[in-house]
Amino acid sequence: MAARRILKNRMIGMRAIWLENNALSLRSDVPVPEPLAGEALVKVRSAGICATDLELVKGYYPFTGIPGHEFVGEIVQAPDRPERVGERVVGEINVGCGSCVSCLAGRSNHCEQRTVLGILNRHGAFAEYLCLPMKNLISIPEDVPDDAAVFVEPLAAALEIQQQIKILPTDRVLVLGAGRLGQLIAQTLVLTGCDLQVAARYNNQRELLAACNINWIAENAIAAQSYEVVVDATGSEKGFATARSAVRPRGTVVLKSTYRSHIQLNISSLIVDEITLVGSRCGPFAPALRLIEKGLVDPAILIEARYFLKNIRSAFERAAQAGVLKVIVHIGE
Amino acid sequence: MAARRILKNRMIGMRAIWLENNALSLRSDVPVPEPLAGEALVKVRSAGICATDLELVKGYYPFTGIPGHEFVGEIVQAPDRPERVGERVVGEINVGCGSCVSCLAGRSNHCEQRTVLGILNRHGAFAEYLCLPMKNLISIPEDVPDDAAVFVEPLAAALEIQQQIKILPTDRVLVLGAGRLGQLIAQTLVLTGCDLQVAARYNNQRELLAACNINWIAENAIAAQSYEVVVDATGSEKGFATARSAVRPRGTVVLKSTYRSHIQLNISSLIVDEITLVGSRCGPFAPALRLIEKGLVDPAILIEARYFLKNIRSAFERAAQAGVLKVIVHIGE
Numbered sequence: 001m002a003a004r005r006i007l008k009n010r011m012i013g014m015r016a017i018w019l020e021n022n023a024l025s026l027r028s029d030v031p032v033p034e035p036l037a038g039e040a041l042v043k044v045r046s047a048g049i050c051a052t053d054l055e056l057v058k059g060y061y062p063f064t065g066i067p068g069h070e071f072v073g074e075i076v077q078a079p080d081r082p083e084r085v086g087e088r089v090v091g092e093i094n095v096g097c098g099s100c101v102s103c104l105a106g107r108s109n110h111c112e113q114r115t116v117l118g119i120l121n122r123h124g125a126f127a128e129y130l131c132l133p134m135k136n137l138i139s140i141p142e143d144v145p146d147d148a149a150v151f152v153e154p155l156a157a158a159l160e161i162q163q164q165i166k167i168l169p170t171d172r173v174l175v176l177g178a179g180r181l182g183q184l185i186a187q188t189l190v191l192t193g194c195d196l197q198v199a200a201r202y203n204n205q206r207e208l209l210a211a212c213n214i215n216w217i218a219e220n221a222i223a224a225q226s227y228e229v230v231v232d233a234t235g236s237e238k239g240f241a242t243a244r245s246a247v248r249p250r251g252t253v254v255l256k257s258t259y260r261s262h263i264q265l266n267i268s269s270l271i272v273d274e275i276t277l278v279g280s281r282c283g284p285f286a287p288a289l290r291l292i293e294k295g296l297v298d299p300a301i302l303i304e305a306r307y308f309l310k311n312i313r314s315a316f317e318r319a320a321q322a323g324v325l326k327v328i329v330h331i332g333e
Numbered sequence: 334m335a336a337r338r339i340l341k342n343r344m345i346g347m348r349a350i351w352l353e354n355n356a357l358s359l360r361s362d363v364p365v366p367e368p369l370a371g372e373a374l375v376k377v378r379s380a381g382i383c384a385t386d387l388e389l390v391k392g393y394y395p396f397t398g399i400p401g402h403e404f405v406g407e408i409v410q411a412p413d414r415p416e417r418v419g420e421r422v423v424g425e426i427n428v429g430c431g432s433c434v435s436c437l438a439g440r441s442n443h444c445e446q447r448t449v450l451g452i453l454n455r456h457g458a459f460a461e462y463l464c465l466p467m468k469n470l471i472s473i474p475e476d477v478p479d480d481a482a483v484f485v486e487p488l489a490a491a492l493e494i495q496q497q498i499k500i501l502p503t504d505r506v507l508v509l510g511a512g513r514l515g516q517l518i519a520q521t522l523v524l525t526g527c528d529l530q531v532a533a534r535y536n537n538q539r540e541l542l543a544a545c546n547i548n549w550i551a552e553n554a555i556a557a558q559s560y561e562v563v564v565d566a567t568g569s570e571k572g573f574a575t576a577r578s579a580v581r582p583r584g585t586v587v588l589k590s591t592y593r594s595h596i597q598l599n600i601s602s603l604i605v606d607e608i609t610l611v612g613s614r615c616g617p618f619a620p621a622l623r624l625i626e627k628g629l630v631d632p633a634i635l636i637e638a639r640y641f642l643k644n645i646r647s648a649f650e651r652a653a654q655a656g657v658l659k660v661i662v663h664i665g666e
Contacts, residue, residue, distance in 0.1 A: 110582035249443035270612035279603035
């Protein structure tokens with residue numbers, strides 16, 4: 001990571017969660033980062049635990065440092081834009097180099113030199129403070145509470161599907177998996193008017209969908225070759241096989257899951273059936289925030305448990321349980 | 334296959350190529366098929382050998398009967414539309430059931446009950462006569478010679494790419510493979526104004542591309558992560574790996590090749606790089622014919638050798654040689 005001097009006025013250090021060798025620990029003496037040129041220092045208010053965090057702990061990606069990338073916080077230092085101090089913000093987690101072909105083409109999320117908050121070469125949000133470039137920080141309107149704002153990042157990832165493919169109002173769409181991300185995807189896709197079904201395994205997941213007037217079905221009720229679009233948000237290798245079976249010829253499978261290994265792909269059948277596969281990752285923050293602000297999505301209903309930073313291991317254990325939805329970590333105390 | 338009576342006025346039988354147990358033979362006593370309701374009897378004038386035919390002989394698909402699906406011929410019987418007798422035609426090779434969800438939605442190419450000329454449950458074009466539904470037969474204008482018309486089927490398959498994805502004039506596009514299909518794909522994609530390069534291995538392939546003012550490059554000159562769209566028309570398993578390496582993040586790989594086995598897919602990297610994979614098969618005939626008629630593509634320059642039906646084995650051997658382009662089989666004599 002880029003060298004940062006310790007803030008002169010914060011010599012005491014901060015509390016932060018440290019991930020090293022697949023283990024999380026609470027440290028109280030981590031140097032408070034100093035914003036580099038163009039960056040701001042953000043005091044984190046709360047942060048969400050996502051599947052990627054769980055995978056990081058399992059060693060899915062090599063990462064040593066402070067994890068966490070879903071957060072809401074407050075700008076406390078902004079050397080280049082002091083007028084923004086005090087803003088409550090969420091933050092785009094990808095930080096591109098700004099000068100490569102990808103960055104110049106507006107695809108800084110795919111910059112080869114990028115850092116990613118709490119995931120790749122950049123300390124994350126399970127800490128009292130984090131740094132991000134000013135341009136990554138989006139101001140949160142007063143009427144959007146922290147509990148909703150903390151979902152802007154995963155909600156943006158859900159919206160990435162519609163950045164990538166066109167969902168027709170007449171499409172039959174299946175979301176596989178009704179976990180944290182599957183719920184948010186469902187809440188965004190239902191807005192298209194499409195004929196949406198969500199394969200949900202657990203009662204709490206089904207109840208949340210019903211509360212949003214979204215149709216759920218059991219996995220064994222999925223009809224073969226019946227959906228124009230299938231979104232795999234299962235987080236399991238089996239999800240792809242189910243998606244492939246459910247999509248109709250000339251349909252699209254969106255890969256919105258975390259796969260730990262390679263899969264065996266019958267590429268010939270993909271050609272005969274003219275299937276499109278779309279890998280999908282991070283998405284646009286501004287429209288995610290707009291949907292929350294207008295009340296068109298209601299992510300906060302996903303919150304299932306709250307923990308303080310000092311109880312991070314319990315928080316991660318809870319988040320890893322089958323069927324558990326969003327676990328929020330409050331940083332304040 | 335559907336039972337067909339032998340035509341009463343053609344008791345002698347016809348000459349046809351018979352594929353059985355991975356071997357081709359010339360038969361002179363094959364019953365002339367009688368058109369079913371809605372079908373026409375077509376006297377075949379010439380037919381092209383395509384990679385799929387070569388794969389059929391190798392046992393890639395199980396098929397026993399008369400192969401061949403790229404043809405130009407003349408309607409000699411049309412019980413329901415006698416006024417069409419005498420028309421010179423090419424034919425859409427997929428025959429749907431007409432009543433299933435796919436057929437009713439206009440995707441008869443994906444009807445689960447479909448037959449496919451010379452490929453699936455329907456005798457093909459390496460014969461004096463074939464049957465197809467009238468609605469599958471497209472009339473060929475007088476000024477389009479047989480040597481061009483016989484390419485309408487593979488040219489339609491090339492155009493299927495643009496039926497499926499949008500190619501921007503500003504896109505950098507790479508076609509991998511400059512064989513029979515790769516050349517036709519290149520001739521259609523260059524019309525978009527995109528920045529097109531074709532990875533070509535053999536001198537004759539390069540010369541053909543140069544004759545069409547299409548840029549070719551050597552395979553070792555392909556820059557990594559540099560193309561918005563990569564079309565794999567190599568016909569080899571290695572093609573996919575090359576395509577995956579050449580496409581830029583958020584780009585599209587079109588699978589326009591024949592793969593005999595499963596491939597190991599790193600699905601996680603597909604998600605991180607947000608790659609789209611598109612399986613692509615048969616395409617629309619009418620626009621293919623329009624491009625030929627207007628002189629915007631020139632498929633006949635691909636013809637490398639001509640054989641008569643009786644020399645079919647030599648024709649297939651020639652077509653299977655590395656770098657060889659189109660081999661035409663003349664049925665007349």
